[in-house]
Amino acid sequence: MTRDEALVQGLVRLGDNTLIIGHRVSEWCGHSPVLEEDIALANIALDMIGQTQLWLGLAGEIEGAGRDADTLAFHRDAWDFRNLLLCEMPNGDFGRTMMRQFLFDAWHSIYLGRLLKSSDARVAAIAEKASKEVAYHLERSADTVVALGDGTPESHDRMQAALDYLYPYVGEMFLSDEGDAVLAEAGIAPDPASLREEYDALVGRVLDKATLSVPENRYAQKGGRTGTMHTEHLGHLLAQMQWLQRAYPDATW
Amino acid sequence: MYAQMVKSEATQEDPEKLTAFQARIDAGEKIEPKDWMPEGYRKTLIRQIGQHAHSEIVGQLPEGNWITRAPTLERKAILLAKVQDEAGHGLYLYCAAETLGVSRDELTEMLLDGRMKYSSIFNYPTLNWADMGAVGWLVDGAAIMNQVPLQRTSFGPYSRAMIRVCKEESFHQRQGYDAIRKMAEGTPAQKKMAQDALNRMWYPSLMMFGPSDKDSVHSEQSMRWKIKMNTNDELRQKFVDQTVPQAEFLGLTIPDPKLKWNEERGHYDFSEPDWAEFHDVIRGNGPCNTDRLAARNKAWEDGRWVRDAMLAHARKKAARKIAAE
Numbered sequence: 411m412t413r414d415e416a417l418v419q420g421l422v423r424l425g426d427n428t429l430i431i432g433h434r435v436s437e438w439c440g441h442s443p444v445l446e447e448d449i450a451l452a453n454i455a456l457d458m459i460g461q462t463q464l465w466l467g468l469a470g471e472i473e474g475a476g477r478d479a480d481t482l483a484f485h486r487d488a489w490d491f492r493n494l495l496l497c498e499m500p501n502g503d504f505g506r507t508m509m510r511q512f513l514f515d516a517w518h519s520i521y522l523g524r525l526l527k528s529s530d531a532r533v534a535a536i537a538e539k540a541s542k543e544v545a546y547h548l549e550r551s552a553d554t555v556v557a558l559g560d561g562t563p564e565s566h567d568r569m570q571a572a573l574d575y576l577y578p579y580v581g582e583m584f585l586s587d588e589g590d591a592v593l594a595e596a597g598i599a600p601d602p603a604s605l606r607e608e609y610d611a612l613v614g615r616v617l618d619k620a621t622l623s624v625p626e627n628r629y630a631q632k633g634g635r636t637g638t639m640h641t642e643h644l645g646h647l648l649a650q651m652q653w654l655q656r657a658y659p660d661a662t663w
Numbered sequence: 664m665y666a667q668m669v670k671s672e673a674t675q676e677d678p679e680k681l682t683a684f685q686a687r688i689d690a691g692e693k694i695e696p697k698d699w700m701p702e703g704y705r706k707t708l709i710r711q712i713g714q715h716a717h718s719e720i721v722g723q724l725p726e727g728n729w730i731t732r733a734p735t736l737e738r739k740a741i742l743l744a745k746v747q748d749e750a751g752h753g754l755y756l757y758c759a760a761e762t763l764g765v766s767r768d769e770l771t772e773m774l775l776d777g778r779m780k781y782s783s784i785f786n787y788p789t790l791n792w793a794d795m796g797a798v799g800w801l802v803d804g805a806a807i808m809n810q811v812p813l814q815r816t817s818f819g820p821y822s823r824a825m826i827r828v829c830k831e832e833s834f835h836q837r838q839g840y841d842a843i844r845k846m847a848e849g850t851p852a853q854k855k856m857a858q859d860a861l862n863r864m865w866y867p868s869l870m871m872f873g874p875s876d877k878d879s880v881h882s883e884q885s886m887r888w889k890i891k892m893n894t895n896d897e898l899r900q901k902f903v904d905q906t907v908p909q910a911e912f913l914g915l916t917i918p919d920p921k922l923k924w925n926e927e928r929g930h931y932d933f934s935e936p937d938w939a940e941f942h943d944v945i946r947g948n949g950p951c952n953t954d955r956l957a958a959r960n961k962a963w964e965d966g967r968w969v970r971d972a973m974l975a976h977a978r979k980k981a982a983r984k985i986a987a988e
């Protein structure tokens with residue numbers, strides 16, 4: 411795998427994460443538990459879509475095959491998506507959405523933190539912008555997880571159930587492959603496996619405050635960031651997201 | 664408008680106080696929450712601001728309907744930002760209403776059980792992507808017609824909320840027009856979507872201004888109090904006059920065979936919307952009334968455990984802080 415191939419793959423992974431979780435978060439629009447949450451969730455989704463434009467835009471540019479961010483977002487099928495499985499998991503109740511967000515934000519903030527020092531200036535510049543937004547997302551999702559974990563017996567049970575349901579999708583964040591090795595070697599991006607300790611410490615602190623217990627089973631569901639096996643959920647998400655572009659391919663919007 | 668057919672409350676109070684109050688309004692002074700005000704003024708404002716706030720909130724639904732299907736990342740971002748703004752408008756308006764002594768939760772309960780209304784426009788469906796353009800262009804456009812004058816309304820908090828809201832609404836209108844222009848100038852299928860959107864949205868947009876002045880029973884008192892700044896027919900005419908050339912520019916046809924420039928009046932003549940349909944929608948029989956209210960009720964019910972937990976956590980945190988001191 412060449413450096414550019416590895417870089418394109420790495421960028422697509424970042425952009426697909428933000429695109430897919432951003433899509434999920436945007437499903438809440440107008441349906442959340444309080445008005446402030448409607449505003450906050452729309453804001454997160456908006457940041458995610460903005461970051462998608464940057465990551466996928468750069469991926470298309472480096473790929474040099476004439477695909478821009480929109481082409482990549484709207485004209486690939488499920489097997490070409492490289493997002494973490496966690497990002498495509500359905501919203502469930504508000505607690506599960508916030509738990510998913512927290513588990514993702516914690517990884518995202520650590521990963522972006524490393525990208526700040528990327529040897530590729532374009533990558534570092536996007537990470538610079540994104541990491542500021544994500545620091546805020548993490549602060550908010552962590553606070554919400556703590557509040558709901560610690561709130562009432564019902565909310566505690568719902569949050570523990572959300573954690574139990576989503577935890578098998580955490581391990582995939584730390585799996586490394588050939589592309590990751592190329593990027594790490596070139597100083598462009600960190601080796602995912604090297605982030606686990608910091609992640610566990612961060613997540614552990616928050617879950618502790620939330621009076622939630624980390625599941626013992628460390629089995630990792632995988633196949634998202636390699637594209638080898640997504641969940642059944644992704645196809646439905648894409649059917650909705652890509653329908654207009656696919657139905658009217660000759661249109662500009 | 665966002666507040667339609669707001670019933671003004673009769674007021675029976677000390678005539679001297681009432682005269683002095685009216686004099687303040689006539690002099691263009693702002694009434695602030697701590698000032699004396701007639702009960703009728705307060706109640707009418709709660710109803711009007713509340714209805715306006717509810718419209719912003721329910722208004723998230725028809726547009727939210729297309730966020731997950733927006734055709735480009737940029738259009739998705741624009742739409743998300745707009746819907747987020749509308750939620751923000753709801754928030755300012757609930758805050759303005761709260762200064763009159765009614766809580767956001769109380770107002771919400773009244774929306775959910777049908778005691779309070781929201782604008783009839785949001786009981787119409789959004790069926791194709793061009794609707795996102797048409798809503799910005801026509802619905803936000805109609806809202807601005809009403810809200811620009813309301814920046815000068817007599818009640819301070821309402822006036823200030825309108826100043827913030829109007830800036831964003833005019834931005835929405837420009838973006839909406841841009842989105843529908845792209846459709847109108849696009850492929851035959853896109854043009855068809857744009858025309859279809861205009862066909863469905865035109866009369867419901869005209870209805871937003873409320874019934875004709877001759878049938879509008881509540882206007883006079885509200886106009887004296889500067890809660891309502893223009894009559895329904897004035898605003899509707901202004902909206903038509905502004906919109907017709909914009910539709911012509913797009914090459915779209917307004918679905919009104921009687922629409923014609925009247926040289927003598929210096930205005931367009933146009934057909935009235937079907938007021939029987941309007942009253943049906945207000946009574947709950949619009950195409951989306953049931954679904955809109957059900958969606959809001961579901962959000963509120965599903966969110967109860969979250970709101971309870973946030974409150975419980977805040978209390979525990981406060982108690983722990985006291986214990987630690």
Ligand SMILES: [Fe+2]
Binds near residue numbers: 719748749
């Ligand atoms: Fe608004």
Ligand SMILES: [Fe+2]
Binds near residue numbers: 749
């Ligand atoms: Fe609006």
Ligand SMILES: [Fe+2]
Binds near residue numbers: 749803831832835
């Ligand atoms: Fe608006």
